[in-house]
Amino acid sequence: MSDQDVKKIEVGDGAAIPSPDDKGLVSAWWIALIGTLILVIALPLVQPDPYLKILKFIPDGILITFQVTIMSILLAIVIGLLTGLGRISENRLINLAASLYVEVVRGIPLLVQLFYIYFALGRLVRVPDIVAAVVAMAVCYGAYMGEVIRAGIKSIDFGQTEASLSLGFNRRQTMAYVILPQAWRTILPPVGNEFIALLKDTSLVSILAVSDILRRGREFAAESFNYFETYTMIALIYLLITLILSKLISIMEHRLSHYERR
Template identity: 60%
Template sequence: MDKDEGQSKANIIMVTDGPAIPNPRERRLINAWSIALTGAILSLLLLCYAGPSSYREALLFLPDGILLTFKLTALAICCAVPLGLLTGLGRISRNRCINLIASTYVEVIRGIPLLVQVFYIYFALSQFLRIQGVPAAVIAVSICYGAYMGEVFRAGILAIPKGQTEAARSLGFNRFQTMFYVVLPQAWRTILPPVGNECIAMLKDTALVSVIGMPDMMQRARSFASQSYAYFEAYTVVALVYLIITLLLSKIVSVIEARLNYYDRRK
């Protein structure tokens, strides 16, 4: 493997099953993102106002679940992003002990499905420490996505040329100052899209917490379906709502990325 090939592989940032972030340079009015969003919104409106009343009732049953879903996602992001940063720094640390701990955490957590982690924290650990629903869900999602984000941060940091680090050190910066004042600000442009993707995937995966009785969107849809037996209508509505939310969030990430690129060009 030559040097250029190794560098290109080092710069690849893996993401999970989040939606594709719209290209910030995309100027066409009709594109995949706009078609998907328009189709989802129109479908939801047509079903609720032109279809059977069960669609409308299912949508009115969801607001509490939507709020809880956003609450869980926001709390998990606040925990997972710092954890991912620490993990990424640990993965590139020269300290063998720190590197081993961070690498082991990534390998173990990425090898266990999130659903199993939710069950383990809420049910298995309850034999020793009682953890309520919201904290258990936030801890499980944060630990799971902290490992994935750790790889994103590691790849983004390694994508910065070593010359930047050497230049900073030659100016008298220590390692901490070099990382947080020179490397990370440059790496953020590379890191932002996959981190945004992970956050959106995190929002979707909060649907798994319904298995522990958390009244999120999925659990609210299940409750409505069990009461009305309108399973098709309930799950169709919740699927469209999830789709609309994730598409809007992906666009927000795309706009932020475009702003960062714009400010970088002006510098």
């Protein structure tokens, strides 16, 4: 496969993914990680009250944040796949439906969508708070994911489709056996990026009284009045999580491109 086929899509507002070529020990990523780690470990040791208390108060919030993030991203990928395929579909009705969904969702702020699904639709459909949060996040991110998947599919040279069709595959087989297996390599890195963006955006569900990291921190601050210390710790925990995730995604991206170069 030629270098021309290695295409990258940049979508979303996730953390900066460290360049896989950056082997130097002194990189922005390393400085940020070590700085964050030192603060997260040193602050509770030096000043147990309140930092250690905060650290003990938050863990179940981290669990909820991950739970909401992972469930949302899985649902968003399913919605995104359907939307992405719908957007390139030659069936005009499906195409229109998918495009309409993307237009509507991308035009409404995530916070408003959360309120809408939780409080407005909550009157009609009674679901637990976490389910409402996951559905809202997935509906929002599904639209972005749809664009990522559409761009990934579009990045595969049309010659592939032509070749596949001329070999006697039908359109569905072409998509399933030829296009998607190649497109996923282009799609995966931006999906990872979306994952980080989504993890950060789950902090918005704290507004729905879901006990995520931010809500736990706010509860602690409201009771102890340690606003500075609490929000410092919350910011550090989010930063630590996204730094680690961005490195993992960078490694994954590197593996994929390495595979392609051979």
